[in-house]
Amino acid sequence: MRFSILIMFVTLFVIDASNAETWRGLEVAPENRCSPFDRKSQYPYPQSVEDEIVRSMGGKVYGPYTGRYFKTDSETDIEHIVSVSEGHDSGLCKATPEVRIAFATDPLNLTLAAPNVNRCGAGGKCGYDGGEWLPERNKCWFSHSVVAVRKKYGLTIDRAEATSLEEVMSNCSSFEMVFEDIHTEQMDFAASGASNPLERYDTNNNGKITCAEARSHGITPVKRGHPAYEFMYDRDGDGIVCE
Known part of the structure; x- marks a missing residue:
């Protein structure tokens, strides 16, 4: 069974006319930090985007990674689904300042998470990509969002992440965010x-x-x-x- 799954994954990686390996429309390539990275100066975002995230979830202060509700957004972090360091190493290291800011503030790439989930520590996302970390809840929504963000900004994806996300997405019946019923x-x-x-x-x-x-x-x-x-x-x- 494991062997057949691996064969399925291999067939999903294709070589296009430019001789680049692709997966779900994304170029598959190793991460590459082609210029220095500084989160605060290169990828700034205002705290007000947190209010936009809450509005997008119907006014709920909700962490989709764990299915947890919060009383206020003062209890949550702004979470980049594709982290800014990951985006930088996947192509934004060559982007203009305007594109980097757009990436950092794009609602498509933003959600909420408890600090212990968003930051470094046991089980924390800590800038990891989908090949290194997956949420305990909403894996289908998360994986689909990663692909959508990478496509929008022309980012590459490494093979390990593509394989991990394909294992999730190939078993999804929906990519909508699921709100836990409390x-x-x-x-x-x-x-x-x-x-x-x-x-x-x-x-x-x-x-x-x-x-x-x-x-x-x-x-x-x-x-x-x-x-x-x-x-x-x-x-x-x-x-x-x-x-």
Whole structure:
């Protein structure tokens, strides 16, 4: 099976008339930093783009990578789907200042993410490309967005990323962003007749809910928005406990 999948991927890489290898209309080439990179001076963007991102998601302050909702955008980072360093090394190192700014502020390439997801650290995106990092949620939307952004700005893609994204996209039925339903679990809890989460889930009555207790009630993994979440310890702050 693995061998057949590899054959399928190989056939998707083609050589065009210019003798360049392509995948889904993108030139396949190694990353190349053809000029020095400085994020702040070469790829500036105003904080106001965060408000534009929220409006594009129907007013929801939502992190599509994890399916997490936030109270305000002060809790989130502006996230470039194709990072500015990745864009620089994929062709923007030769671009004009105007094109670089357009890339950094383009709504097509912008979303929201919790700081621990956006930045460097355990599990963080940290400027990685789709061959090095994929989100836990919305993989189809993410992969399609990467291709769309790279096409718009004439960027190349390396073979490892193309292979990783193809493995995702070849199994997608839709490329739309999926919004997690945070209301279902709240309604289920209300229907149980319990007046508070501790009454229902805190079996040993110690004022907190453990993963063992949550599993015994069949509610794991517990996501932010579930009534039990506030009484549990989210060690990595990703909005999900007892994964």
